[in-house]
Amino acid sequence: MTDRKNRTRQNLLDSAAVLFTEKGYAGTSVAEICDSARANIASVNYHFGSKEALYRSVIGYTYDQANTLYPLDAGEKMSSEEKFYCFILAFLKRILSTSMTGNFYKLVAKEMAEPTRESGTLINEIISAKRAKIEKLIRDIHDEDIDEETVVRMTHSIVSQCLFLGLNEKGRRHHLKRKPVRFEDVESFARHITDFSLAGIKYYRKFTL
Amino acid sequence: MTDRKNRTRQNLLDSAAVLFTEKGYAGTSVAEICDSARANIASVNYHFGSKEALYRSVIGYTYDQANTLYPLDAGEKMSSEEKFYCFILAFLKRILSTSMTGNFYKLVAKEMAEPTRESGTLINEIISAKRAKIEKLIRDIHDEDIDEETVVRMTHSIVSQCLFLGLNEKGRRHHLKRKPVRFEDVESFARHITDFSLAGIKYYRKFTL
DNA sequence: GCATATTTTAAACAATCATTTAAAATAAGC
DNA sequence: GCTTATTTTAAATGATTGTTTAAAATATGC
Numbered sequence: 339m340t341d342r343k344n345r346t347r348q349n350l351l352d353s354a355a356v357l358f359t360e361k362g363y364a365g366t367s368v369a370e371i372c373d374s375a376r377a378n379i380a381s382v383n384y385h386f387g388s389k390e391a392l393y394r395s396v397i398g399y400t401y402d403q404a405n406t407l408y409p410l411d412a413g414e415k416m417s418s419e420e421k422f423y424c425f426i427l428a429f430l431k432r433i434l435s436t437s438m439t440g441n442f443y444k445l446v447a448k449e450m451a452e453p454t455r456e457s458g459t460l461i462n463e464i465i466s467a468k469r470a471k472i473e474k475l476i477r478d479i480h481d482e483d484i485d486e487e488t489v490v491r492m493t494h495s496i497v498s499q500c501l502f503l504g505l506n507e508k509g510r511r512h513h514l515k516r517k518p519v520r521f522e523d524v525e526s527f528a529r530h531i532t533d534f535s536l537a538g539i540k541y542y543r544k545f546t547l
Numbered sequence: 548m549t550d551r552k553n554r555t556r557q558n559l560l561d562s563a564a565v566l567f568t569e570k571g572y573a574g575t576s577v578a579e580i581c582d583s584a585r586a587n588i589a590s591v592n593y594h595f596g597s598k599e600a601l602y603r604s605v606i607g608y609t610y611d612q613a614n615t616l617y618p619l620d621a622g623e624k625m626s627s628e629e630k631f632y633c634f635i636l637a638f639l640k641r642i643l644s645t646s647m648t649g650n651f652y653k654l655v656a657k658e659m660a661e662p663t664r665e666s667g668t669l670i671n672e673i674i675s676a677k678r679a680k681i682e683k684l685i686r687d688i689h690d691e692d693i694d695e696e697t698v699v700r701m702t703h704s705i706v707s708q709c710l711f712l713g714l715n716e717k718g719r720r721h722h723l724k725r726k727p728v729r730f731e732d733v734e735s736f737a738r739h740i741t742d743f744s745l746a747g748i749k750y751y752r753k754f755t756l
Numbered sequence: 757g758c759a760t761a762t763t764t765t766a767a768a769c770a771a772t773c774a775t776t777t778a779a780a781a782t783a784a785g786c
Numbered sequence: 787g788c789t790t791a792t793t794t795t796a797a798a799t800g801a802t803t804g805t806t807t808a809a810a811a812t813a814t815g816c
Contacts, residue, residue, distance in 0.1 A: 346763085346764085361661075362573070364571070365573055365661070367804085368804060378764055378766080379765090379766085380765075380805080380806080380807090381764075382804090382805090383805060383806080384763075384764080389804065447660050450714040451656050451661065451714050452570075452571045452660065488739075491743075494708070494711070495708050495739075495740065498707045498710075499703070499704050501707075502703070502706075502707030502710070502711060516699065530704075531704065533751075534747035534750065535743075537746040537747045537749070537750035538747050540746070541742060541745075541746035555794085576773065576774085577774060577775085578773085578774090586794085587795055588774095588795090588796085589775080589795075589796090590793090590794075591775090593794080594793095597774080598773095598774065598775090
């Protein structure tokens with residue numbers, strides 16, 4: 339049966355997700371992944387074809403996990419400001435999650451700082467989609483006509499506050515003065531980003547009125 | 548004379564700064580650096596001792612350039628809000644600079660996403676210093692007593708908006724939908740971050756009054 | 757239970773990496 | 787101008803990289 343095959347395949351996926359997140363694509367060797375997954379050195383090429391293909395699979399795998407675990411689309415009955423908070427909360431949950439889900443946005447942060455050859459486009463597609471969602475939320479809150487440029491800049495301000503949390507890396511934790519944001523803080527931190535950003539969004543409303 | 552020595556040393560420094568910024572530490576080979584600097588393959592070890600020592604030299608070199616070119620401490624005669632704007636402006640100039648100066652904060656962004664073994668502490672020292680400056684600016688603007696936790700979070704919101712601009716990497720520019728922030732936009736973008744953040748800072752003032 | 761297909765294994769592969777070596781080239785001191 | 791010190795060069799080193807190979811082990815179909 340294919341149970342045996344699937345098990346090692348899954349082990350490779352899990353080990354690779356952790357290692358790539360911790361040490362990056364270039365910093366992680368195939369041998370290391372196979373050791374961690376208790377699989378043979380040749381198994382990566384047998385199951386995925388190459389290290390790069392494994393990496394792409396990890397991206398897709400962690401992304402799917404994030405989507406199913408923390409969906410970003412809130413209910414319809416909410417006010418636009420409540421929708422905004424729910425989006426930020428779900429987004430932060432994804433980023434700060436310590437499980438497989440959290441690995442994805444840490445990989446995104448890595449890709450943004452140092453893109454690998456082929457996955458750059460995929461990451462950009464995903465981030466573009468997130469930006470579009472935020473732009474829509476901003477326009478809903480603003481309620482007035484607002485120029486494209488201003489929306490793009492406000493979106494930058496919001497996206498950066500969230501994704502920046504994905505940079506707090508294990509390797510840096512040791513000599514980090516400030517204590518990192520933990521998953522337990524996710525609600526209150528989402529509250530902060532929401533309030534801080536809503537004040538900024540509303541600031542621009544003065545000029546269009 | 549040592550003129551010949553200094554020239555190749557400087558060429559190595561310049562080439563390494565560009566290559567490390569573009570492709571990261573692990574992604575750049577010593578051979579590549581020497582080719583770009585038109586120097587022999589052994590010159591890196593002769594002049595710096597090792598690839599890692601060269602990397603540390605690049606960090607220090609670009610950091611010094613940033614400090615002398617765009618000092619962060621504004622004049623004393625300004626209001627606290629003007630000081631805040633001047634800080635953000637100088638900070639953005641450093642990050643968006645296309646010369647050697649700009650390379651430093653792009654390296655910082657890389658280090659935050661994927662720290663290398665030894666330079667992590669240095670980078671953390673530098674970023675901690677920037678955070679401290681921003682915390683002081685926030686307290687000056689706020690003018691009232693404000694709890695440590697809130698200041699830390701507001702500082703995160705501000706730092707992230709700035710440093711996130713260092714992530715817009717050359718390698719990713721090709722398939723980037725949104726047009727990157729250019730150095731020509733630095734004043735108006737600094738204006739945006741200032742206004743957006745001041746609104747957020749003032750929002751919290753409501754509760755302490 | 758035997759023949760076939762699938763998965764795992766150990767070994768070897770060629771390429772690349774940072775670094776070292778020792779000789780050659782150039783500069784400096786006097 | 788000759789000796790000494792410094793810098794550059796080309797070649798080799800040993801370690802590590804991702805990938806391939808072919809045999810061994812295991813599962814599957816009937």
